[in-house]
Amino acid sequence: MEREAKAPPKVIRVALAGNPNVGKSTIFNILTGLHQHVGNWPGKTVERKEGACRLEGYLLQCMDLPGTYSLTAHSAEEIVARDYVLRERPDVVVVILDASNIERNCYLLVQMLELTDRVVVGLNMMDLAGVKGYRIFPEKLEQAVGVPVVPMVARKAQGCQALLKAIIEVGTGQRTTSPRPIHYGAAEPTLARLKEMLEGEQLEGLPAHWIALKMLEGDEEVERLEERALARETRERIHALLRQHEHGPAVVADARYAWIEEVLAEGMERPARSVITFTDRIDHVVTHRFLGLPILLGIFVCVFWLTFKVSAPLSHLMDAGFARLSAWTAGAFASYPSWFVSLLSDGVIPGVGGVLSFLPIILILFLFLGLLEDSGYMARAAFVTDRIMHAMGLHGKAFLCLLVAYGCNVPGIMATRILENERDRLLAILINPLIPCAARIAVAAFFVGAFFPSPQSTLVMGSLYALSLLMVVFVGFVLRRVVLPGEEAPFMMELPLYRAPNARNLAVYTGWRLVAFLKKAATVILAASVLIWVLSSFPAGADLPDTYLGRLGFLLQPVGRLMGFDWRMSVALLTGFAAKETSLATLAVLYHAEGESLVQTLHQSMTPLVALVFVVVQLLYIPCLATVAVMRSETNSWKWPLVAMAYSLLLAGGLGLLIFQVGRALGLG
Amino acid sequence: MAVVKKPDSMSLVSLAPGQRARVEAICCGHGFRMRLAALGIIPGTLITVLRNAGAGPVIVEARGGRLALGRGQAARIEVQPISSEGEGG
Numbered sequence: 001m002e003r004e005a006k007a008p009p010k011v012i013r014v015a016l017a018g019n020p021n022v023g024k025s026t027i028f029n030i031l032t033g034l035h036q037h038v039g040n041w042p043g044k045t046v047e048r049k050e051g052a053c054r055l056e057g058y059l060l061q062c063m064d065l066p067g068t069y070s071l072t073a074h075s076a077e078e079i080v081a082r083d084y085v086l087r088e089r090p091d092v093v094v095v096i097l098d099a100s101n102i103e104r105n106c107y108l109l110v111q112m113l114e115l116t117d118r119v120v121v122g123l124n125m126m127d128l129a130g131v132k133g134y135r136i137f138p139e140k141l142e143q144a145v146g147v148p149v150v151p152m153v154a155r156k157a158q159g160c161q162a163l164l165k166a167i168i169e170v171g172t173g174q175r176t177t178s179p180r181p182i183h184y185g186a187a188e189p190t191l192a193r194l195k196e197m198l199e200g201e202q203l204e205g206l207p208a209h210w211i212a213l214k215m216l217e218g219d220e221e222v223e224r225l226e227e228r229a230l231a232r233e234t235r236e237r238i239h240a241l242l243r244q245h246e247h248g249p250a251v252v253a254d255a256r257y258a259w260i261e262e263v264l265a266e267g268m269e270r271p272a273r274s275v276i277t278f279t280d281r282i283d284h285v286v287t288h289r290f291l292g293l294p295i296l297l298g299i300f301v302c303v304f305w306l307t308f309k310v311s312a313p314l315s316h317l318m319d320a321g322f323a324r325l326s327a328w329t330a331g332a333f334a335s336y337p338s339w340f341v342s343l344l345s346d347g348v349i350p351g352v353g354g355v356l357s358f359l360p361i362i363l364i365l366f367l368f369l370g371l372l373e374d375s376g377y378m379a380r381a382a383f384v385t386d387r388i389m390h391a392m393g394l395h396g397k398a399f400l401c402l403l404v405a406y407g408c409n410v411p412g413i414m415a416t417r418i419l420e421n422e423r424d425r426l427l428a429i430l431i432n433p434l435i436p437c438a439a440r441i442a443v444a445a446f447f448v449g450a451f452f453p454s455p456q457s458t459l460v461m462g463s464l465y466a467l468s469l470l471m472v473v474f475v476g477f478v479l480r481r482v483v484l485p486g487e488e489a490p491f492m493m494e495l496p497l498y499r500a501p502n503a504r505n506l507a508v509y510t511g512w513r514l515v516a517f518l519k520k521a522a523t524v525i526l527a528a529s530v531l532i533w534v535l536s537s538f539p540a541g542a543d544l545p546d547t548y549l550g551r552l553g554f555l556l557q558p559v560g561r562l563m564g565f566d567w568r569m570s571v572a573l574l575t576g577f578a579a580k581e582t583s584l585a586t587l588a589v590l591y592h593a594e595g596e597s598l599v600q601t602l603h604q605s606m607t608p609l610v611a612l613v614f615v616v617v618q619l620l621y622i623p624c625l626a627t628v629a630v631m632r633s634e635t636n637s638w639k640w641p642l643v644a645m646a647y648s649l650l651l652a653g654g655l656g657l658l659i660f661q662v663g664r665a666l667g668l669g
Numbered sequence: 670m671a672v673v674k675k676p677d678s679m680s681l682v683s684l685a686p687g688q689r690a691r692v693e694a695i696c697c698g699h700g701f702r703m704r705l706a707a708l709g710i711i712p713g714t715l716i717t718v719l720r721n722a723g724a725g726p727v728i729v730e731a732r733g734g735r736l737a738l739g740r741g742q743a744a745r746i747e748v749q750p751i752s753s754e755g756e757g758g
């Protein structure tokens with residue numbers, strides 16, 4: 001029987017490469033319709049992401065590679081990017097260049113052309129080139145480079161069609177590319193000799209001329225490959241030759257920049273003197289030696305204050321709403337079995353509702369963080385805090401990971417991949433859980449709002465932030481000296497141009513977090529609420545203290561009592577390990593009283609001092625389950641998450657004890 | 670590898686903001702040199718110091734991009750200052 005099915009689409013495999021922060025993810029999102037996280041500080045895409053797009057009978061399988069400045073073997077991202085191109089051999093490599101920083105960006109392009117000639121250049125950010133006074137002529141550039149050059153403004157989705165067309169032409173071989181050759185000058189004879197020596201060798205399918213070049217550059221990965229693939233004799237001959245050319249790496253880098261200068265001389269015009277840009281003017285103030293730090297502090301105080309201010313009334317409104325919903329449910333479902341009504345009105349609604357009332361805080365905090373990130377200020381924050389971070393043996397980039405953690409520790413820990421040095425990464429991962437994430441801040445804000453009147457509450461919240469920062473510095477200092485001594489890693493970071501934040505990016509960024517939060521509410525927290533309800537309702541007919549949960553609480557009591565907690569609060573901390581929001585859900589279930597909001601019941605059950613101790617403890621006591629999981633996967637061992645859990649428990653217990661005992665001695669409790 | 674100091678060469682950290690200079694040599698470490706190369710700084714590159722507060726990191730402009738460098742890193746870059754008038758390019 002003849003098969004009538006349409007011919008399957010021809011698959012073209014496309015890799016998207018480029019320096020950090022040049023718009024790769026933006027372009028990837030437009031092409032594939034996926035929502036990758038986009039922002040304006042170098043190094044957000046830390047894993048490769050895959051997506052597909054269909055066009056004119058072709059299926060383009062796109063890979064968003066992490067941003068890299070070069071293709072050496074000095075960082076995990078660079079190895080990921082170059083191994084993909086070398087070993088998976090995509091049909092087309094799209095190199096995205098930032099037109100406003102074209103010279104430096106071309107360094108990656110040259111290196112990519114050393115690897116493969118199936119390259120298409122996406123010349124992005126054409127709208128910003130003018131700001132620098134650059135006049136770029138894409139056709140002339142195309143002539144000079146010898147591969148298709150597509151001018152783009154990805155933020156406005158301009159140039160994407162032309163890019164797709166070029167990808168298909170190169171991917172199908174309709175258009176052959178002929179990259180401008182690179183002349184390695186003084187190193188040419190050595191390269192030729194190396195290639196001769198490599199002739200006929202099995203190099204795991206990698207091109208000999210590239211291996212020769214990397215040998216000259218002293219590439220560690222290639223040295224390892226050498227050991228696997230070459231006979232000892234050949235290796236010794238090669239090393240003897242390389243020893244005569246100590247300056248190999250410098251000559252190669254020089255040749256690449258010479259190539260770039262030639263290409264740019266043909267393809268663009270630059271002003272003799274760099275023009276003073278908007279970015280220069282802002283940087284003049286925000287990186288000022290005296291003003292920089294106060295401005296940074298000011299910005300963050302504003303962000304947190306506004307978040308708190310705007311979200312508090314909304315949160316309370318939602319909380320009260322859920323209390324009424326639960327009361328209404330009890331009445332409306334009166335004809336159903338009583339356990340079912342109780343599950344709904346005492347378990348699910350107060351539990352999930354209590355957590356959903358965080359929505360405003362989380363939304364607004366992420367909106368502000370996204371705004372700061374998209375504008376380009378984050379990189380300046382790293383510059384300004386570099387000196388302070390040195391006290392912990394970290395540098396400014398580590399500050400960015402801590403900032404992200406104010407939203408959520410999970411992305412905060414993932415962001416530590418921008419740190420090149422293993423020791424720095426570990427340290428930044430270990431102190432990360434001390435930064436109170438939005439969920440913990442929301443629990444804290446709920447308590448503080450309930451127990452302290454308005455001007456006082458702002459002060460308390462401020463001190464909580466200050467306390468957590470103090471703990472970060474303290475723990476960082478100790479860990480750095482005791483657990484992870486070692487050399488300081490170099491600080492080198494690009495400062496991008498400031499850009500007007502983009503509404504679409506912000507919406508995607510915030511929306512993404514929101515969905516993650518709602519998913520958590522619908523799964524972990526719903527399950528926890530039901531579990532807590534079950535544990536607190538059985539054995540059937542028992543009074544609350546005699547239920548399973550009550551008994552568990554009493555087991556914890558010897559410790560909890562020292563800090564003034566009643567058993568319900570101990571249980572709430574226990575369940576908070578699943579997700580920090582859960583502790584509020586637990587309290588909502590355990591303190592649930594007909595028709596009263598949680599605020600009212602809490603007020604009758606504890607003193608402000610105990611509430612404060614509870615807030616401090618829940619801010620510090622243990623990384624949540626998701627954070628522990630990501631710590632384990634990022635460090636590849638259970639040791640470090642366990643260390644983090646141990647030290648945070650000790651820290652929280654110690655502080656809780658101290659505050660409660662001192663407070664009571666002062667007659668506050 | 671010994672770096673032969675040219676008479677006028679000095680460390681990048683001793684330049685004042687606004688001063689232009691040509692990179693002469695980069696000291697210590699293959700990896701460090703390669704990373705700087707990727708960020709646009711190799712011997713021969715023209716740079717302008719944008720920020721140098723006498724302590725803490727510095728900001729330099731090189732090849733049209735701006736870069737924050739830790740003080741320790743900047744100290745390892747030997748430069749030759751250029752008077753603001755007669756530079757060639």
Ligand SMILES: Nc1nc2c(ncn2[C@@H]2O[C@H](COP(=O)(O)OP(=O)(O)OP(=O)(O)O)[C@@H](O)[C@H]2O)c(=O)[nH]1
Pocket residue numbers: 018019020021022023024025026027037038039040041042043044045046066067068124125126127128152153154155156374499502505
């Ligand atoms: N003005 C302007 N901004 C753009 C353009 N394309 C992207 N951007 C912005 O550039 C920033 C970085 O974009 P991303 O897509 O995250 O860059 P990336 O290359 O994926 O970055 P990494 O994942 O860090 O390597 C975002 O703020 C974008 O909105 C453009 O054509 N013009």
Ligand SMILES: [Mg+2]
Pocket residue numbers: 024025026037044045067
């Ligand atoms: Mg990206």
